[in-house]
Amino acid sequence: MTDILFYTMAALLVMLSFFAVSLPNLLHSATALIGSFIITAVLYIMLQIEILALAQIMLYIGGIVVFMLLIILLTSGLGGVDDKLGKITIGKWISKGAITALLFTGLLYFFTENSSRLLDTGASKTASLTIDQIGIRLLSPENGFIVPFEVVSLLLLAALVGAVVIARKDTEKKEDLS
Amino acid sequence: MTLSHCIALSLILCGIGLFGMLTRRNLLGILLSVEVILNGANLNFAAFAHFKAADPVAGAIFPIFVMAVSACEIAVALAIILSMYRRKKRLDVYRLEELNG
Numbered sequence: 058m059t060d061i062l063f064y065t066m067a068a069l070l071v072m073l074s075f076f077a078v079s080l081p082n083l084l085h086s087a088t089a090l091i092g093s094f095i096i097t098a099v100l101y102i103m104l105q106i107e108i109l110a111l112a113q114i115m116l117y118i119g120g121i122v123v124f125m126l127l128i129i130l131l132t133s134g135l136g137g138v139d140d141k142l143g144k145i146t147i148g149k150w151i152s153k154g155a156i157t158a159l160l161f162t163g164l165l166y167f168f169t170e171n172s173s174r175l176l177d178t179g180a181s182k183t184a185s186l187t188i189d190q191i192g193i194r195l196l197s198p199e200n201g202f203i204v205p206f207e208v209v210s211l212l213l214l215a216a217l218v219g220a221v222v223i224a225r226k227d228t229e230k231k232e233d234l235s
Numbered sequence: 236m237t238l239s240h241c242i243a244l245s246l247i248l249c250g251i252g253l254f255g256m257l258t259r260r261n262l263l264g265i266l267l268s269v270e271v272i273l274n275g276a277n278l279n280f281a282a283f284a285h286f287k288a289a290d291p292v293a294g295a296i297f298p299i300f301v302m303a304v305s306a307c308e309i310a311v312a313l314a315i316i317l318s319m320y321r322r323k324k325r326l327d328v329y330r331l332e333e334l335n336g
Contacts, residue, residue, distance in 0.1 A: 059236050060236055063240060067240070067244050070244065071247055071248070071251065074251045074271050075251050077255070077268075077271060078251055078252065078258070078264070078267065078268045078271060079254075079255065079258070083261065083263055087267065090267055090271070093271070094274065097277075097278060100244075100278060100281075101278075101281055103236065104241075104282060104284075104285040105285060106281050106284065106285060106295045108295060108299075109277070109281055109295060109298055109299070112298075112299050112302055113302070116302045116306060117270075117274075117302065121270065121305065121306055121309050124313060125263065125266070125309070125313070128263065128313045128316060128317060129263055131317065132316065132317065132320040149257075153254055153257035153258045154254060156253075156257060157253050157257070158250075160253065161246065165246065168242065186284075186291055186292060186295055191292055191295050191296060194292045194296065195296055195299075202296055202300075205300060209300060209303045209304070212303070212304065212307050213303065213306070213307055215307075216307035216308075216311050217310065219311055220314035221314075223311065223314040223315055224313075224314035
């Protein structure tokens with residue numbers, strides 16, 4: 058049952074991600090990306106890490122993809138999305154597909170050659186994570202993640218200020234404050 | 236559903252995202268492909284945390300940091316895209332040659 062569900066979800070995830078990178082219209086791509094993030098959240102729930110599923114839906118779908126949709130609609134002129142940039146021609150398909158396939162087969166060869174070292178089946182099944190454990194560990198000073206947490210907060214502040222500074226319209230005449 | 240299945244899935248996702256990064260000419264399309272790659276990496280973290288980790292809490296926390304950093308990245312990148320579009324009226328990466336040297 059779990060295997061059938063996993064295979065279905067994996068097939069859907071691969072299909073939607075491929076649509077997200079190959080559809081010529083960026084709005085359709087962003088919609089396919091939303092679908093792939095939802096299915097990734099389902100996979101996180103199957104892996105018994107529910108907080109990641111919640112964070113995925115809140116951050117990615119609620120934040121990042123909506124932001125992307127906003128910018129797509131802002132930069133697509135008056136309503137239309139430029140389709141002629143998004144066309145993927147046959148030559149690009151063949152050349153870039155060859156590069157990707159080369160990397161893919163290399164990694165696959167590595168994993169299958171060293172599978173005994175990487176994936177020994179004597180895995181200890183751990184107890185399922187609770188959100189309480191994760192939250193306490195995230196904010197605990199000893200053996201925890203409090204310093205990266207604070208650094209990420211500073212990084213978010215810097216990114217906010219930087220985005221505002223970059224995206225601000227350049228006013229031609231500077232006001233003299235002196 | 237084993238660890239090998241999850242690793243294969245995240246490998247396929249990273250390959251798809253790399254293909255998109257190489258084929259897209261629109262800057263926004265490239266950013267979207269980067270998100271696909273990060274999605275595969277997060278799936279890998281979660282799979283290892285569930286199947287093999289001695290300390291699964293760390294494996295569950297790290298993707299949250301990845302998500303936060305990717306939110307920062309997307310904010311700054313979209314600000315850059317917006318200002319570039321305002322100057323140039325186009326987002327074709329083959330045409331943006333100001334830093335070509």
